[in-house]
Amino acid sequence: MLQFVIAGLVLGGIYAICSAGLVITYTSSGILNFAFGAMAFFIARFYYFLNTQHTWPILPAAILSILIAAPALGVALYFGLFRFLRLSSPMIKVVATIGLLVAIPAAAVLIFGNQAIQSAPGLAPQPVAVYQVFGVAVTLDQVIVYACVLATVIAGALILRYTDVGLKVRAMVDSPAMTDLSGTNPTFISVGVWAVSTLFAGLAGVLAAPIVGLDPDKFTVLIAASFAAVVAARLRNLSVAVIVALLMGIATSLIEGYLPPSSTYTTEFIDAVPFIVVAIVLIYELLRRGRVGETSGFGGALDRAITPQGESRLAGSTSSVVETASLGFFAKYAGPILLIGAVAVVPLIVQGYWVGVMAAGFAYAVILLSWTIVTGEGGMLWLCQITFAGVGALTTAQLANNHGWPVLLAVLAGGVVALLMGVVVGLLSIRLGDLYVALVTLTFGLLMENLVFTLPSFVNQGLGLTLNRPGFATSDRAFAYLCLAAFVIIALFIVNFRRSTTGLALNAARWSEAGAKTSGISVVQQKVIAGALAALIAGIGGGLFALSQTTFQPSEFATFEGVVWLAVLVTWGVRSNAAALLGGVSLALLPAITQNYLPTWTSNVTPVLFGLGAVSAARYPDGVLAEQSRRLRRLLLQLRPRSGGTDMPDLTLAGSDVGQVAPARMVEQIS
C-alpha cells in the first residue's frame, strides 16, 4: 500500500505543479494555457540538450533551463502574444494557445535536433541513488519531485497570502483596472505571473521526462491529465487543484498495483483515470448547478466598462460581417466558386501518387468543414473532430468488412454514429460554458484514443483494417472527385444552414445567451445541433479519408494530430468553406512535398507555420483567406468610382464610439 502511495505521489506531484501553473495563469489572465505541456516539453528538451547532449553538469543545466530559459520563454510569449489576448473572447484565447501547442514542439525539434530519445535523466545524478524508507525503495528522482512540490506549494501559498506581491496578484485577479488605478503596473504583475507559470512548466517538464520520456505527445497527455485537476478546481481554486492532482496520482498508482498487470485493459484504464475524474466532476457540476461561470468571474465592473466595445464579445469578426453584408450575391460567392473550381482541376493535371494525395486532401477538407460549422458558426471550440473522424472510419470499416454493408452507406452510418456521440458530448459540456467544451472534447478525444482506438482488433498488429472503395470510384482520380462531390454537397448544406432559421438562432445563441433565451431560443439546443452536425460531417469525412487510404489506421486519428488540423483551418479561416478546402489540400499536400522534394528537417517547418497561423487568430480571427479577400475587395472598391462601399470601415469605428455620433447621423451613414 505505502509503496503505491509513495510512487503515486510522484505522478500526482507533477500533476500538481502543472495544475498550479495552469490555475495561476487562468485566474490572472483568463487564459487556459493549452500549450502548457508544449512549454514543459520545450524546457525539458533544452535541459536534455544541455545536460546529456552537451554534458553540462546537472546544476548549471538545471539553473539555465528551469530558472532562466523557462521564465524568459514566458516573458517572451507574454510580450509577443498573451498581452494582446487579455480582452479577447475565450475562443480566441484557446485558439492562440493551441497554435503554440502545435508550433512549440516542432520548433524544439528544429532547434535541438530530431533524434529519438529513449530515456531522459532527471535532476538526480546518474546512476540514481535509491533509499529504503519504511521498507519501500525510493529513488532520489522521486525525493526531488517531493521536494519541488512541497517547495512550490508552500512558497506559492506563503507568497500569495502574506506578501505585498501576493496582494497585488490577488488584486489583479479581481480587477486589473482597479489595480492599475491604485498605482500598481498590471503589466509588471502579468509578466511575473507568466514567468512563474512557465517556470512551473519547465520544472514539471524536467521532472516528468524520466517518467514519461521526452515525447511531445506524451507530455501533452500528461498536461491534459492535469486539466482534470484544474476542472475539479473549477479553473480557479489553487489548493483544490493541488489536492486533486495528488489524489489522482495516488489513485493511478493504486489501480496499477491492484489490477492484474498483464492485462492490456489495466494500462488503458490507468491512462483513463484523469479523464474519468473529469467526467465525474462535470456530471457533478451539471447536476449541482447547471452552469459553471467561466467568464463572469474575470475582472470587476470597471474592467468590463473599459473593455473596448466589441473587442471582447465580437472576437474581431464584425468587420467581415459588416463587409459581407454589403455585398451582392455575385461578389459574395464568386471568390469561393472560382477557388473550388480551380482546385477541382488539379487532379486532372497531376499524375500518379499526387492524385491520391489530392483525394486525401479533399477527404481532409470534408473533415475540416465540421469546424466551419461548429467553430465558425457556433463559436465553440471542439477539439475532438479527429476522434469523430476516427469513429466514422472505424464504423465504416466494421460495417463494410464484417457486415457486408455497401461502403458508402457504411460511411453515412459512420457519420450517424459520430453524430450520436456528438450529441452526448454536447449535452455534457455545452451547458457548462465554452471553455469547458474545449476541455471536455479534448478529454473525450484522448479517452477514445486510449480506450477504443487501441483495442487489438482495431489495431490489427499495426496493419489496421482494410477497406475497399466503391466499385465506381476505385481509381484515385474517381475517388478524388467523389470526395470533392461530398465536399461540395456539405458546403452547400452549410451555406443553406447559415441562412436558415437554425443558423440565425445559432448565431443568436453565440452572441448573446440572455438575448437568445428571452427571445424563446434554447441556447443548448442550438449549440447541440451545431455540435451534432459537425460530428456527422467529421464522421463522414473520416470514412472518406480511410477509403482514400484504403485502410483504417487508428494511429492516424490521434487527438493531437487533430489539433494540428484545427491550426491549419484556423490559419486559412474558420468561417469559410473555401478555406476548409484549401486547408484540407494543404494538410495532404505540404507533407507530401516536404517528403519528396525537400530536406527532411523542413517537415517541422510546416507545423511551426500553421501553429503561428493559429496564434495569429488573435489578430485576424477570420484567417488568411478572409483577410486577403477583404484586402482585395477594398482594393476593388477603391478602384470603382462609385461611393458606398468605402465608408464601411468608418461605420465600424462610429459604432464603437457611440457618444460622439448622434444617432440620426449614424442612420444617414448606414443608409
Add this chain to the structure above:
Amino acid sequence: MIPAPSETAPSVEAATPALAASGITVRFGGLTALDAVSLEVQPGKIAGLVGPNGAGKSTLLAVLSGLLRPNSGEVFLHGHDVTNASCRSRSRRGLARTFQQPELFMGLTVREHLMLAHRARVAPRRLWRDMLDPRSLLPPGKEECERVDQLLELLRLTRVEKAPVAALPLGISRLVEVGRALASEPNVLLLDEPLSGLDIKASENLLAVFRQIVDQPGHEVSLIMVEHDVAAVLSLSDIVFVLDFGERIAVGPPEVIRNDPAVRAAYLGDTDPEPGPPAEAAPARGDPA
C-alpha cells in the same frame, strides 16, 4: 389619466393579472438584492418600476424573465406559475424583454433580429427544421415580411434594416431590442431603461410606440418599464412601483407616487417642488449613455 388599481386591492377589477410576482427574495451571498417584493400588472396596463441605482430593479426584471431564480417567492404569467420555468417557456407564453446593456446578436442584421424573434414565437419548430429545408435560400414568407416591415416602420428602423447590428450606436441598438421583443408578439413586455441613450425625438417616438402597443385593440399588451426618466414614467404609467434597497417602498398611481413622502425622501429629492430625476441617479433624456 387612466384609473389605476389602488394599492390595497390591486386585483379586484380583473380576474387574472398578466404578470404577478409575490414575495420575491434574491440574495447574492450576504447581500439581499430583493426582499419579499411583490408586483402585479393587469393586462393592457403600463407599470413603471423606479428607484435609485442598486434598488434591485434589474434584478427583479431578471427574476421575472427567468434569467435568475429567486431564493423565494413566486412568479405568475397569466395565472400560470412560471417560477421554475425557463426563459424559453416564458417567452412561448408571451413574455419578452429588453436589456439595459443591449443583448444583440452581432452577426445578424436588424431585419434578421426581428425575423428570428418572430419565427421563434410563431413557428418554433423552424428553429431546428429549417436547416434541412433548401428554401432558406429563398426570400422569407409574405406574412412574416409584412409584420417585420410594419415593426421596422413603427420604430423608424427601416433605413437600417440591412445593417449588421454590430455597427449600430447604442440608441438604435435599443430600438432594435424593442423591435425584437415586439416581433415575438408579446403580451407582457419588460423594458429595462429603454429611453437611455436616445435623443429627445427618438424617446418621444418610442413612448408613443409604447402607448400605441398597449392601446391597440384586440391584443392586450402589458408593459413593465424600468426607467430613470421619472417624468416619462409618471406620465406614461398606470401604476408605479418604487424600490429602494431591495424593498418596495411605494406602489400606486403616478399622482399618488408623486406626492408620497417616502418616495420623495428616498428618490425624488424632498425639496424638489416638481418631480424630476436626481442628479446622480439619472442620465437626462437624450444623453448618450
